[in-house]
């Protein structure tokens with residue numbers, strides 16, 4: 297059996313392709329799927345040593361599984377973290393992080409425009425256990441500082457935000473967190489380690505919905521948490537192995553194969569999205585385009601410092617409100633009408649009536665979700681085909 301290949305000096309692409317695989321006696325080249333719920337011990341004494349923790353080997357796949365461990369080690373290496381735990385979905389990654397780090401009476405300070413289910417988790421469910429959440433706008437560190445409370449324990453951030461692609465200064469918010477004895481948790485779903493490394497910028501914990509770009513082809517649900525050996529490897533892992541929202545070996549295999557092409561895909565998503573944003577900005581039917589790669593974006597310089605590219609998500613406001621937005625969507629032939637993102641296939645969604653449909657008119661206005669706003673998660677089709685489909689649809693509005 298060959299030793300696992302691992303080298304912390306490797307670049308990101310090499311980490312994504314090589315880290316974590318311990319080749320078995322069969323000499324397989326591609327990583328195997330260990331489809332087994334439990335593991336066999338050589339003797340009663342070995343079983344006892346596994347359960348006591350003296351022998352770190354596998355016991356049961358809710359605790360550890362070699363395929364899942366391969367994905368975890370690979371993503372940890374890419375994000376530059378000591379430890380990674382894989383979870384059943386992005387939401388279970390956020391839930392396990394909160395359960396691992398917070399107690400009754402603690403306060404979360406979060407960026408305002410975050411994933412809808414995350415808002416629901418914070419406001420409806422964590423509040424039942426005496427954990428309160430308040431919100432601050434991504435682009436305004438002074439307001440974050442003013443919103444800190446003595447009981448604040450976690451700062452939670454998505455950057456760029458969904459759907460308006462507001463960019464938050466990770467380094468500034470990490471300094472604020474640490475000056476107040478708090479942790480900065482960053483949901484790195486939109487950028488992935490291929491474009492942004494929150495831990496290197498000062499964040500303590502990175503969260504992923506692997507469902508999106510890590511898979512990249514819209515097949516499986518999964519998530520991950522990356523950070524220190526103590527917080528992630530002990531506290532959050534402890535919640536998961538007990539609570540059970542772990543990743544299946546098959547899904548781990550899909551994601552770890554996805555990681556191998558992540559850097560190439562994120563570069564291509566960003567190229568297509570930049571071309572789309574440039575073109576949309578030139579159209580008279582378009583009021584405004586939101587994309588960090590545009591010079592008109594309010595945090596264009598910050599995004600250029602913090603990210604390797606501007607990412608695959610672009611949103612824009614069409615003139616004519618909801619009627620025009622829906623007409624455009626319904627006239628499309630190639631683009632898919634779905635709220636998912638991070639797929640090779642380009643998707644379009646109308647946030648005001650879908651992902652943000654439950655907000656009151658006042659909440660929508662505060663979050664900047666207008667009736668004419670459309671979000672495109674730009675895929676990897678030929679840009680000319682994406683553009684041609686949108687152009688013919690604009691012609692029908």
Ligand SMILES: *Cc1c(COP(=O)(O)O)cnc(C)c1O
Pocket residue numbers: 385386387388411413414454458483485486504505506507508517518519
């Ligand atoms: C999709 C998403 C999540 C939740 O992930 P699931 O895998 O759907 O549970 C969390 N954060 C962001 C930014 C997302 O886009």
